[in-house]
Amino acid sequence: MxxxxxxxxxxxxxxxxxxxxxxxxxxxxxxxxxxxxxxxxxxxxxxxxxxxxxxxxxxxxxxxxxxxxxxxxxxxxxxxxxxxxxxxxxxxxxxxxxxxxxxxxxxxxxxxxxxxPATGHSEGVTVAVLTTNARGRDPRHTAAIRDAVVEGLRDGTLVAPHHRTRTPGVALVGGGPGDPDLITVRGRRLLAEADVVIADRLGPRDLLAELPPHVEVIDAAKIPYGRYMAQEAINNALIEHARQGRSVVRLKGGDPYVFGRGMEELQALAEAGIPCTVVPGISSSISVPGAAGIPVTHRGVAHEFTVVSGHVAPDDERSLVDWPALAKLTGTLVVLMGVDKIGRIAETLVAHGKSPDTPVALVQEGTTAAQRRVDATLATVAETVVAEDVKPPAVIVVGEVVAVGSRTPASGA
Incomplete structure (x- = not known):
């Protein structure tokens, strides 16, 4: 035998x-x-x-x-x-x-x-690798072949053409916090199969360079207080290209539903009768602090964490955040899109009972080669942002976990 x-x-x-x-x-x-x-x-x-x-x-x-x-x-x-x-x-x-x-x-x-066999899976395909006979069986070699094939299918480097007509539609893909390695394998595969990519500024930009020449890339960047593509224009572009029978990926930073307007885009597509797939992404609210050595929870320090948008100030009538209530919480507060408002946010938290000495960390360009971390307190964060010239995008972490992270920095952070 x-x-x-x-x-x-x-x-x-x-x-x-x-x-x-x-x-x-x-x-x-x-x-x-x-x-x-x-x-x-x-x-x-x-x-x-x-x-x-x-x-x-x-x-x-x-x-x-x-x-x-x-x-x-x-x-x-x-x-x-x-x-x-x-x-x-x-x-x-x-x-x-x-x-x-x-x-x-x-x-x-x-x-x-x-x-x-050594088996792996990639979106409806099972890869099974067997040694041809009993002599010289090498399970590690077999597993390595399996891994190489599956990884190629997942990240799009090994592309098998579809011989059946694909159903056109849109995929809302969460690209993660910026490091191209932190996009999900499903997101990367859909990106490799796309005809059109409508990309955010905060998405993993390095992945765009890997796209084949025929893929149309549309810049949907929203630069704070600068140039931007209006949301209605983004919605219309998604609908227009999908109606032309093209496979469209809306590449977003972080997760589509964490301050990403993903639901607005999904609703617009649904009203237009366009099928849509949502691919969750790693939110910067957790991953960026982690990359800077800060755990959003830690035993004996924080049993909760709250993520809020800081794009409008606490005294702005448009704000939906209950800042006085947040000031009374003992856990971690993560503020996104709040660099230019952090002074008023800190004043509000202190005014409602948060200690001025509460540690604060600002992590700019988290998970990318340009990442940097700046530490302060609620009392000093406003002047620190100016002195250190902290720019968006930056994730702001408020709470005692910042001190925990400063004592034990993450490897590679």
Whole structure:
């Protein structure tokens, strides 16, 4: 048998009995995929890892807390043998052979009738990589090939043309805080497949250079107190290009729904009958402080964090923020879009009870090569912003966690 390559096949296990012998680390790694395949999983093992036990408690698998006995594989379609008892493994393998049950063995692949490939997934595609024969099996090499293919599909460097007509529409993609590596894999794949990209100034700009020449890039930047593309114009551009049958990505900084006007764009598309996909992104309200070594929560320091927009001052009639209430909270306050208003914000917080000595950190251009952190207090932050020439975009963190972060800076921050 070892002279011939394995024959690859996809097993459709929905509703079919799969027997797993052994509840250790091998089972812990393999069970999630079997559950996702809809298999009727029977685990036979006296013991199990906490994660495997949790699967049984949740009803995802049936667990019989005992050792293997002859007859356990009689009704199985597929078996995974992974006990710590070589004799039990050999006996179960022999039973699988008698009953013509495809069987994987974790202790002796050559004695098994099936091998588990290194698998990965990318938006409706499963990549499975097998060594051609038992001789020279190298699981690390197989996994490396799998990883390379899946990563290429996810980030768009390995593009397989669609041979079926794609449904035109719009994807609202959260690009994360700025570092191109922090966009989600789904967001990066959709970006690689786009015909048109309407990009924010705060999105991951480096990714635009990777787009093929035929992709049209529309600048939807909103520069504070400077040039900007009106929201109505952005909505119209999304609708117009989608109606032309093009795949459109609206690339936004952070998350589309965290002060990103994502819902406004979604509503406009819905009214126009344009299908829309929303891809969440990593919000700068959490990631930028983290990149600067500041945890927004910390045991014994902050049990809560609040994210607010600072684009209008506390005394502005348009403000929807209850600043007096925020001043009474003991947790962390994260202010976005508030650099030019931080003086009045600090005065308001102090006036309603927040200590003037409360630490403040301003993280400018977070997660990018230009990132810098400036520390102050509520009493000094207004003059510090001027003295240090802090410019947007900057995330402002108010609270004792700032001091925690200053004692333990993040690696690479």
């Amino acid at each position: 070892a002279e011939h390559p394995a024959y690859p096949v996809g097993l459709r296990l929905t509703g079919r009995r799969v027997v797993v012998l052994g509840g250790g680390q091998v089972a812990q790694r393999r069970l999630p995929a079997l559950i996702a395949a809809g298999a009727d999983v029977l685990l036979v093992s006296p013991e199990a890892t906490p994660s495997v036990e949790a699967m049984a408690d949740a009803g995802e698998i049936t667990w019989e807390r005992r050792a293997y006995t002859s007859g356990d594989l009689a009704d199985a379609w597929y078996a995974l043998i992974a006990t710590s008892d070589p004799d039990a493994n050999a006996a179960a393998s022999a039973e699988a052979e008698r009953h013509r049950v495809w069987c994987v063995r974790s202790d002796d692949a050559d004695a098994a009738t099936a091998w588990t």
